Amino acid sequence: MRVKVTLDPDDMPRNWYNIQHDLPEPLPPPLDPETLKPMSPEPLSRLFAKECVMQEVSTEEYIPIPDGVREAYLRLGRPSPLYRATRLEAALETPARIFYKREDLNPAGSHKPNTALAQAYYHSKEGTKRLTTETGAGQWGSALAMSCALFDIECTVYMTRSAFLQKPYRKTLMEVYGANVFASPSSNTKVGQKFLAQDPNHPGSLGIAISEAVEDCVTHDTTKYAIGSVVNHVLLHQSIIGQEAVEQMKMFDAEPDYVVGCIGGGSNYAGLAYPFMREKLRGKSDAEFIAVEPKAVPSTTRGEYRYDFGDTGEMTPLFKMYTVGHTFQCPPIHGGGLRYHGKAPSMSMLINKGYMKSVAYSQNEAMDAAITFARTEGIVVAPETSHAVRATIDLALQCKQKNETKNILFNLSGHGLLDLKAYEDKMSGSLVDYAPDDATISRALETLPKVS
Ligand SMILES: Cc1ncc(COP(=O)(O)O)c(C=O)c1O
Structure with missing residues (x-):
C-alpha cells in the first residue's frame, strides 16, 4: 500500500495562492488604532517589507514566488x-x-519558514538591517532567526516568558542562528515595563510580545518587524x-x-x-x-x-x-x-x-x-x-x-x-x-x- 508521496523539486509550485481572490466578499478594512477609521495600507510599510504590504491587500489569484525564495525553499x-x-x-x-x-x-x-524565508528575502532586497519579532512556542522565532542568518539580517526576538522557561533549547537554537532573544514582557520596551510592573513573573502572551516587537521596531531606524501569523501575506506564503x-x-x-x-x-x-x-x-x-x-x-x-x-x-x-x-x-x-x-x-x-x-x-x-x-x-x-x-x-x-x-x-x-x-x-x-x-x-x- 502507498504510504508516502513526494513531489519532484521541479514540480514545486511557482506561485502562492491568494484566498482574497475567492472570498465571498472583500475583507473588512483594518482600522487605525488611534482614530478607529479604516486605514490605507501605506503606514504598514513602516513595519513590513513593501512587497508584503502590496501582498496584504492584493486580490490577484496567484503571486509569483521569487527565485531567491524558491531556492531557499528547495534547500530547506x-x-x-x-x-x-x-x-x-x-x-x-x-x-x-x-x-x-x-x-x-x-x-x-515547523511550517514557519514558509513565510520567514519570504519575509527575510524581501527585507534583504529592501535594505533592512534588523528585524524584530515575537514568538510563542519559539517555532516562529527559530524560523525567522534561521531565515535572517541566511539573508544576512540581524534578528531580535521577544519570546513569551512561559515558553522561554518551558523551552530553553528553542532559545539556544535562535541564538545559534545569531538572534538576540528576550523573555517577554521585558524591560526593553515601555509596554514590557508596564506589564512587568503589574506582575514581575508575568507569563507573557503573543499579544504582549507583538507589542514589544512593534515598539522596538518603530523606535529604531533601519529596523523592521516580521510577523509569524494572522495577516494576509503570511497566510499567502503558507499556501x-x-x-x-x-x-x-x-x-x-x-x-x-x-x-x-x-x-x-x-x-x-x-x-x-x-x-x-x-x-x-x-x-x-x-x-x-x-x-x-x-x-x-x-x-x-x-x-x-x-x-x-x-x-x-x-x-x-x-x-x-x-x-x-x-x-x-x-x-x-x-x-x-x-x-x-x-x-x-x-x-x-x-x-x-x-x-x-x-x-x-x-x-x-x-x-x-x-x-x-x-x-x-x-x-x-x-x-x-x-x-x-x-x-x-x-x-x-x-x-x-x-x-x-x-x-x-x-x-x-x-x-x-x-x-x-x-x-x-x-x-x-x-x-x-x-x-x-x-x-x-x-x-x-x-x-x-x-x-x-
Ligand atoms: C508547530 C506549530 N503549529 C501551529 C502553530 C500555530 O500558529 P498558526 O495558527 O499561525 O499556524 C504554531 C505557532 O507557533 C506552531 O509552532
Missing part, C-alpha cells in the same frame, strides 16, 4: 512529503483513510503547503472529505486548507474544513467576530476577527503558538459564513492523541499540532461508528522534539487543563472599542 526541505497514516488507521480500526502533510521536516521544525498537498492527494487518487489543522493565528491551517477551500468557494467541492483551537484560548468557539487590536498593548491596527479580547490572559499551555487572542481575518470570515467549522480541545485531550500518534506513526508532534491530531482521531472514530470510508487530511505543522516537557507533564499526570469561565471572557471582550 520543500517540497514536503505527504503521508498516509496506515498504522494509526489500523490501531483505531477505522475504515477512514488518514493523510498528513509533513511541515516538520525542515531545520526549524505552498496546500498547493503541494492538492497535487499529492491526486497522486494518492483521493480527495479529502475533511481538512483539519490547529489554529493559533491561523497560518498553518490556512496554508493547507485554502487551496482546497478555493474549490469549495467555487462550488466544486463539499469537503468539510475543521479548525482546531485550545479550550484555554477559545477565540472561535466562545469569542466574538468583531474588530479588535492585533496586540495587547493596542499599537497595531484593529482587524475584524474572532477574538476573546486582546486583554484576555492566555493560560500558559504548552502549545505556546496557540496562545493568541485572535484569528486571521480571512479565516474568521470563512468560519463566520459557515465555510469552515471550529472545535476546541484541552491540552490533556490533545496530548493523549499526540502520544497515540507517536506510538503508531513514530512522529513526536508539537503540542500545537496535537490539537489537529486529536480532531483527526475523533473524526476517524466517528467514521468507524458509522462505517464510513472518508478521507481525512491534516497538517502536521511541526515536531515536538524541543517540547518534550509537554510530553513529560502528560505522562506524569501533571498537565493542567484550563478553561476560562464566561465572566473572564466577557470582561476581556468588554475592553474592545465599540466600532460601528
Whole structure:
C-alpha cells in the first residue's frame, strides 16, 4: 500500500495562492488604532517589507514566488512529503483513510519558514538591517532567526516568558542562528515595563510580545518587524503547503472529505486548507474544513467576530476577527503558538459564513492523541499540532461508528522534539487543563472599542 508521496523539486509550485481572490466578499478594512477609521495600507510599510504590504491587500489569484525564495525553499526541505497514516488507521480500526502533510521536516521544525524565508528575502532586497519579532512556542522565532542568518539580517526576538522557561533549547537554537532573544514582557520596551510592573513573573502572551516587537521596531531606524501569523501575506506564503498537498492527494487518487489543522493565528491551517477551500468557494467541492483551537484560548468557539487590536498593548491596527479580547490572559499551555487572542481575518470570515467549522480541545485531550500518534506513526508532534491530531482521531472514530470510508487530511505543522516537557507533564499526570469561565471572557471582550 502507498504510504508516502513526494513531489519532484521541479514540480514545486511557482506561485502562492491568494484566498482574497475567492472570498465571498472583500475583507473588512483594518482600522487605525488611534482614530478607529479604516486605514490605507501605506503606514504598514513602516513595519513590513513593501512587497508584503502590496501582498496584504492584493486580490490577484496567484503571486509569483521569487527565485531567491524558491531556492531557499528547495534547500530547506520543500517540497514536503505527504503521508498516509496506515498504522494509526489500523490501531483505531477505522475504515477512514488518514493523510498528513509533513511541515516538520525542515531545520526549524515547523511550517514557519514558509513565510520567514519570504519575509527575510524581501527585507534583504529592501535594505533592512534588523528585524524584530515575537514568538510563542519559539517555532516562529527559530524560523525567522534561521531565515535572517541566511539573508544576512540581524534578528531580535521577544519570546513569551512561559515558553522561554518551558523551552530553553528553542532559545539556544535562535541564538545559534545569531538572534538576540528576550523573555517577554521585558524591560526593553515601555509596554514590557508596564506589564512587568503589574506582575514581575508575568507569563507573557503573543499579544504582549507583538507589542514589544512593534515598539522596538518603530523606535529604531533601519529596523523592521516580521510577523509569524494572522495577516494576509503570511497566510499567502503558507499556501505552498496546500498547493503541494492538492497535487499529492491526486497522486494518492483521493480527495479529502475533511481538512483539519490547529489554529493559533491561523497560518498553518490556512496554508493547507485554502487551496482546497478555493474549490469549495467555487462550488466544486463539499469537503468539510475543521479548525482546531485550545479550550484555554477559545477565540472561535466562545469569542466574538468583531474588530479588535492585533496586540495587547493596542499599537497595531484593529482587524475584524474572532477574538476573546486582546486583554484576555492566555493560560500558559504548552502549545505556546496557540496562545493568541485572535484569528486571521480571512479565516474568521470563512468560519463566520459557515465555510469552515471550529472545535476546541484541552491540552490533556490533545496530548493523549499526540502520544497515540507517536506510538503508531513514530512522529513526536508539537503540542500545537496535537490539537489537529486529536480532531483527526475523533473524526476517524466517528467514521468507524458509522462505517464510513472518508478521507481525512491534516497538517502536521511541526515536531515536538524541543517540547518534550509537554510530553513529560502528560505522562506524569501533571498537565493542567484550563478553561476560562464566561465572566473572564466577557470582561476581556468588554475592553474592545465599540466600532460601528
Ligand atoms: C508547530 C506549530 N503549529 C501551529 C502553530 C500555530 O500558529 P498558526 O495558527 O499561525 O499556524 C504554531 C505557532 O507557533 C506552531 O509552532
